[in-house]
């Protein structure tokens with residue numbers, strides 16, 4: 001399982017995990033989970049449309065994810081962001097239903113985008129996947145402090161020249177890009193779990209923001225590697241394992257917090273790590 | 277605490293003829309006042325009077341329909357380093373992986389790009405600021421689990437670490453018990469006088485601020501009266517501001533502003549209410 005075309009699968013899964021860990025940290029922190037759910041699902045509709053007109057599905061994914069991000073960001077200025085997100089996902093899924101009803105031949109390939117396919121990324125797609133992933137990580141690193149500040153105290157951030165709307169929009173575009181590259185590997189229904197599970201679990205174990213981001217990457221890597229191996233061994237969809245392992249690591253994090261809560265302070269917590 | 281204005285310095289804040297309309301309603305009416313460098317000013321008014329709106333105008337988050345705001349004698353620039361701000365509420369959950377220390381550090385460089393790499397000098401500064409607000413004992417705890425009073429102290433450190441000349445605090449005493457109220461007021465007053473920082477602090481009750489306040493800006497339905505407490509908080513001045521009769525009564529060194537009727541005979545029927 002480490003030879004030939006499987007190498008591509010491992011590489012793609014690794015890129016996806018690193019990006020999901022980094023982007024997911026802010027997805028949880030900013031409460032953008034709903035957008036992280038809506039964008040890949042809407043992007044799926046784009047893939048269906050692309051296959052209908054004979055274009056590479058990645059292009060369809062990307063175009064729809066970006067359109068979705070701009071819609072949510074644009075509408076979110078007037079309406080509540082969750083309402084805007086709901087409207088965007090409904091519009092895109094409606095189109096998706098239409099596209100799917102018109103395609104018959106390529107349906108199996110499209111459905112694999114829902115739940116993921118270990119071999120979903122071909123060798124030639126590895127480079128674009130890596131490039132999109134690097135862009136996502138670079139943007140998050142560059143905007144790290146303004147994103148943090150504007151999520152906690154939007155007015156104070158605004159008064160210091162951090163434009164909240166631009167931060168929202170920039171981060172939505174990052175989620176759109178991250179999901180575009182991740183959907184073929186883990187599936188559009190379950191990339192969401194990878195963006196939420198590891199970061200949500202990580203915040204249970206450390207109170208330092210950068211450590212939480214690092215741990216989130218580590219947990220996402222563990223999740224995805226285990227999922228690839230298990231999917232390969234059992235021939236079950238990788239998305240199932242990603243979802244299940246993410247949920248388990250989150251449960252483990254919560255149990256750890258619950259257990260720690262009422263304990264007296266120990267030596268480890270003096271470092272700031274593991275402090276509830 | 278009597279304050280002597282330095283004649284050489286321009287007022288740190290000048291608000292001239294500011295009118296604000298929002299969604300077709302006039303929220304602020306011809307607001308005029310000045311705050312001198314180092315002065316401690318209370319912004320007093322009941323719910324909905326317009327305190328937050330006035331602070332937002334000063335911060336540049338809301339532009340006035342007419343009138344102007346000068347900071348340090350000049351029109352305010354976006355990202356004004358002269359102003360520090362403590363918002364009325366912050367958005368975070370108890371699990372958020374963010375320590376009190378991290379929030380203070382964001383006051384130093386939260387608007388900058390890139391991952392934080394703070395120098396030893398900056399780390400020392402952060403520690404000193406945390407110490408100055410007596411937050412050392414919980415500096416490594418998550419901000420989300422801190423009590424209201426502890427969070428206020430962290431937010432004050434966040435606002436002060438960039439060395440502003442004017443500190444705006446929006447209702448920092450709301451939700452605090454009397455003891456924490458006093459602690460926060462004393463803390464702000466102490467640091468402000470040590471570092472010559474002017475303070476504009478909004479509150480619906482002026483009493484906790486009376487011992488430290490140099491001046492008061494009283495807001496009622498979008499109109500303001502400013503001056504010393506003796507000038508502004510009088511039955512005559514406040515009745516004029518409110519546009520109907522209010523009584524200013526003093527009980528045990530506490531000042532109560534009571535909405536009422538002119539004759540004492542009617543007092544038991546009136547919906548008297550302390551502000």
Ligand SMILES: Nc1ncnc2c1ncn2[C@@H]1O[C@H](COP(=O)(O)OP(=O)(O)OP(=O)(O)O)[C@@H](O)[C@H]1O
Nearest residue numbers: 298299303321322323324325326327328329330480
């Ligand atoms: N964006 C807005 N559009 C319309 N009206 C607004 C807007 N923002 C505030 N107001 C109104 O302006 C008035 C003053 O509000 P503001 O928040 O400034 O009061 P406040 O003195 O801070 O009250 P509180 O003590 O409750 O915080 C209120 O009546 C409010 O409804």
Ligand SMILES: [Mg+2]
Nearest residue numbers: 327328364447
């Ligand atoms: Mg207010």
